[in-house]
Ligand code: NAD
Ligand code: IPM
């Protein structure tokens with residue numbers, strides 16, 4: 066049987082630095098677990114703009130649609146801040162999400178025991194934390210029309226439109242309920258139905274999907290502003306949170322910090338299952354290109370490596386191997402390996418991106 070295919074789009078800033086460590090892990094699985102992938106590399110974001118004048122070349126888009134899974138590093142950076150909006154690095158990422166129809170973005174926030182002291186919250190609030198934010202990723206205010214900057218009288222007006230159809234809400238709600246059944250069986254849906262019609266529709270549709278097909282799952286609704294407050298007041302009350310594109314973007318950065326560092330959080334963006342039962346999928350860390358530390362070998366590669374673990378689980382039916390990788394990471398953290406972003410109150414000497422990769426590979430070897 067042919068090997069599964071992976072398209073790697075490392076992108077900009079720390080993207081290529083953290084992705085280098087993922088490539089070492091992929092090679093390890095080929096060598097030690099007889100789990101080989103056919104890997105192809107291509108450009109996205111500023112790197113693609115520099116070469117092609119566009120943040121995502123059509124050929125790359127076509128390859129992404131063909132691949133069994135896409136792994137993405139990060140896009141963007143100050144070098145590209147003044148580019149025309151239509152060719153900004155971030156547009157490349159948004160095009161991938163939209164054209165691959167990756168409507169369900171899973172952003173887990175799990176607190177590793179060894180890092181419970183590093184959270185900006187008290188240890189007892191985050192120890193054992195395991196929540197999953199399901200962010201709608203292909204619609205809402207990120208894509209709604211009309212949009213643009215227009216002349217209106219003697220001034221300009223900037224317009225974006227929050228827009229959700231029933232079917233868009235329905236399908237992301239289903240993915241959240243399905244996930245909840247395999248976890249703590251609880252879903253909290255967040256919107257602002259108190260001020261937004263799209264929020265009223267969101268709440269209605271989520272409730273209907275629940276009542277018709279998932280009555281066994283515990284469902285609650287919360288206004289997203291209260292949700293943000295509850296996430297920092299008492300995050301362990303949540304199991305699965307389902308929310309729209311923009312609220313999900315903000316709430317997931319907030320949840321990331323609960324776990325100690327943005328450098329720890331992976332994500333999976335999934336579409337509808339294809340003929341072989343697997344969804345179209347792209348895996349990427351939640352963090353960005355971190356221009357402030359790019360090129361210094363300081364970045365934490367764990368978010369990107371955990372994103373590959375999610376690929377093993379969701380695209381390749383290798384749940385046991387995903388757990389092996391997650392356990393290896395847990396072990397190196399318990400043993401005290403820390404990149405600079407994980408320097409807690411007790412201080413210490415940070416290790417480099419590559420040294421973190423070394424430690425995880427060693428722990429993988431030890432797991433055999
Ligand atoms: P960022 O996530 O790049 O950085 C925020 C802070 O977290 C910085 O201080 C950074 O050093 C730190 N950080 C992030 N990842 C880290 C890691 N792996 N290890 C250690 N520290 C880490 O967010 P930003 O500064 O708001 O954005 C920078 C650029 O990245 C922008 O162009 C933005 O659009 C882009 N961005 C891209 C993505 C993506 O590609 N998915 C996501 C978010 C932001
Ligand atoms: C993320 C990022 C992206 C988003 C940007 C870079 C387009 O912040 O993946 O969280 O806003 O979705």
Ligand code: MN
Pocket residue numbers: 314315318351
């Ligand atoms: Mn974001």
